[in-house]
Amino acid sequence: MRRLLRGITAFIVALLVWQAIVSLSGVPRFILPGPAVVAQALWENAALIRDNAFWSAGNLAVGLGIGIILGVETALLLALSRRARWLLRPMLVAAQAVPVFALAPVITLWLGYGMPSKIVTIALVTYFPIASAMFDRLMALPAGLIDLSHLSGASRWHETLLLRLPYAVPGLLSGLRLAVVYAPLAVLIGEWVGSSQGLGHLILMSNGRGQTGLMFAALIVLACLSLCLWLAVEALSRAATGRLYGDRSSFD
Amino acid sequence: MTGPSIRISGTLFSGQTPLISGLDLMLPGERWSVLLGQSGVGKTSLLRLIAGLPCAAHLEGQITCGDGMLIAPRVTMMAQDDQLLPWASAHDNVTICSRLRGAPVQPNRAAALLAKVGLSGLQHRKPTQMSAGQRQRVALARTLYEDRAIVLLDEPFSALDAMTRQSVQDLAVNLLANRTVVLITHDPGEAIRLADAAWMITPSGSTQCDLPSSAMPRDAAATETLAAQAALLHQMRGHISGDAA
Numbered sequence: 001m002r003r004l005l006r007g008i009t010a011f012i013v014a015l016l017v018w019q020a021i022v023s024l025s026g027v028p029r030f031i032l033p034g035p036a037v038v039a040q041a042l043w044e045n046a047a048l049i050r051d052n053a054f055w056s057a058g059n060l061a062v063g064l065g066i067g068i069i070l071g072v073e074t075a076l077l078l079a080l081s082r083r084a085r086w087l088l089r090p091m092l093v094a095a096q097a098v099p100v101f102a103l104a105p106v107i108t109l110w111l112g113y114g115m116p117s118k119i120v121t122i123a124l125v126t127y128f129p130i131a132s133a134m135f136d137r138l139m140a141l142p143a144g145l146i147d148l149s150h151l152s153g154a155s156r157w158h159e160t161l162l163l164r165l166p167y168a169v170p171g172l173l174s175g176l177r178l179a180v181v182y183a184p185l186a187v188l189i190g191e192w193v194g195s196s197q198g199l200g201h202l203i204l205m206s207n208g209r210g211q212t213g214l215m216f217a218a219l220i221v222l223a224c225l226s227l228c229l230w231l232a233v234e235a236l237s238r239a240a241t242g243r244l245y246g247d248r249s250s251f252d
Numbered sequence: 253m254t255g256p257s258i259r260i261s262g263t264l265f266s267g268q269t270p271l272i273s274g275l276d277l278m279l280p281g282e283r284w285s286v287l288l289g290q291s292g293v294g295k296t297s298l299l300r301l302i303a304g305l306p307c308a309a310h311l312e313g314q315i316t317c318g319d320g321m322l323i324a325p326r327v328t329m330m331a332q333d334d335q336l337l338p339w340a341s342a343h344d345n346v347t348i349c350s351r352l353r354g355a356p357v358q359p360n361r362a363a364a365l366l367a368k369v370g371l372s373g374l375q376h377r378k379p380t381q382m383s384a385g386q387r388q389r390v391a392l393a394r395t396l397y398e399d400r401a402i403v404l405l406d407e408p409f410s411a412l413d414a415m416t417r418q419s420v421q422d423l424a425v426n427l428l429a430n431r432t433v434v435l436i437t438h439d440p441g442e443a444i445r446l447a448d449a450a451w452m453i454t455p456s457g458s459t460q461c462d463l464p465s466s467a468m469p470r471d472a473a474a475t476e477t478l479a480a481q482a483a484l485l486h487q488m489r490g491h492i493s494g495d496a497a
């Protein structure tokens with residue numbers, strides 16, 4: 001409740017500052033529209049924005065879901081198999097140095113302007129941080145617990161499932177935090193490269209037509225979407241940490 | 253459950269450099285053997301080699317059991333850091349080893365052991381919700397659940413306050429009866445209190461320490477215990493200044 005109140009206060013203050021900048025600087029409304037103008041654009045284009053937002057959010061959900069599932073599976077596979085590590089680890093490292101976003105035009109070229117290319121871009125961009133953050137943590141099992149596994153005569157499979165996997169949950173969560181920062185960017189870039197739908201498309205199109213109010217409205221909806229995603233991950237993270245490590249969660 | 257005697261002989265190396273040369277330790281079966289020695293001399297390494305755990309040092313020589321059977325499947329170890337799983341309850345921590353092996357869990361035995369170490373009400377607590385002494389008792393219950401004939405203890409009581417330490421020590425002595433126990437400690441008081449036999453490990457080998465004739469666990473406040481403790485402390489100091497010279 002306290003947090004909600006704080007959030008609302010921050011939102012109102014931001015609106016006031018925005019309005020103050022617009023009024024005091026006298027910037028024309030086609031450069032920087034005030035909150036009232038944007039609210040009006042949001043109201044008047046509600047159906048248009050909603051449809052495009054749903055399209056983008058749908059891609060985001062599916063892409064992120066695929067990224068998470070494949071990321072977790074890759075991390076587990078690498079933790080389980082020495083051969084897979086030998087083969088795939090360099091790729092994982094290289095992928096962190098290369099901006100995966102740059103692949104968006106190629107993916108669009110191969111998969112066209114529709115949903116598949118957007119979903120693949122989002123999945124790709126979220127896959128790497130999740131896979132590598134989780135893998136790092138899977139391999140960082142403390143020496144004492146490795147000894148425990150050794151003394152019990154555990155197989156690699158049991159060790160991974162019972163020790164490494166629970167130990168890697170914080171890694172998965174930090175990968176997820178990175179992924180939800182990247183995912184909306186991937187939505188934008190995917191749609192900017194070529195799309196006839198979505199919030200990114202709407203921003204680009206309204207900008208071209210000088211509909212600055214609509215552009216800001218779409219931007220704000222996208223920002224809200226990102227924020228919700230981020231809040232969801234934070235909540236998940238708190239819940240998981242509380243469940244795993246008990247109330248006093250000082251473990252990391 | 254009868255613990256075999258263990259014999260360690262040879263030279264312990266770290267790479268090319270010898271850490272302990274001319275080792276010949278005969279650790280009696282079903283007894284508590286205490287190893288003392290300066291930090292870095294190689295005590296933990298010896299214990300890891302007995303347990304068959306990966307180790308930076310290697311032994312040119314032999315570790316054998318009095319009964320001629322393998323050590324590795326009969327050994328368990330407890331370290332200074334309790335090594336509990338932070339995400340698992342006390343009960344799940346006690347039974348983790350059998351789950352790791354893929355063997356069926358014996359919940360009643362785990363509960364009985366937790367009760368024996370005085371934690372019957374805390375089965376569902378996570379390690380973060382327990383005190384250091386309680387955590388170490390969970391680790392002790394886990395060690396007991398393994399029910400191995402050889403138990404290696406690497407300074408397991410050193411992080412506890414004096415009173416808790418005594419009670420955990422007494423518990424361990426009671427519950428580890430008839431097993432071969434090897435205890436590493438830096439605390440002369442603990443050594444004198446718990447040892448059936450004790451050795452001072454130095455780079456040039458091992459020397460057996462004098463102990464009171466009474467049976468362990470000895471009363472920490474008894475005159476002969478205190479005298480033996482003082483003598484041992486003197487011996488430890490002598491080795492340190494001797495090495496520095």
Ligand SMILES: Nc1ncnc2c1ncn2[C@@H]1O[C@H](COP(=O)(O)OP(=O)(O)OP(=O)(O)O)[C@@H](O)[C@H]1O
Nearest residue numbers: 266271289290291292293294295296297298308309
């Ligand atoms: N991973 C490692 N690589 C190289 N040398 C190591 C490694 N681990 C330990 N050593 C060396 O091996 C020697 C023995 O270490 P060990 O841990 O057995 O000592 P210790 O007698 O148990 O000391 P302490 O009483 O401080 O625990 C030390 O001199 C240490 O520097």
Ligand SMILES: [Mg+2]
Nearest residue numbers: 295296297406
């Ligand atoms: Mg040591």
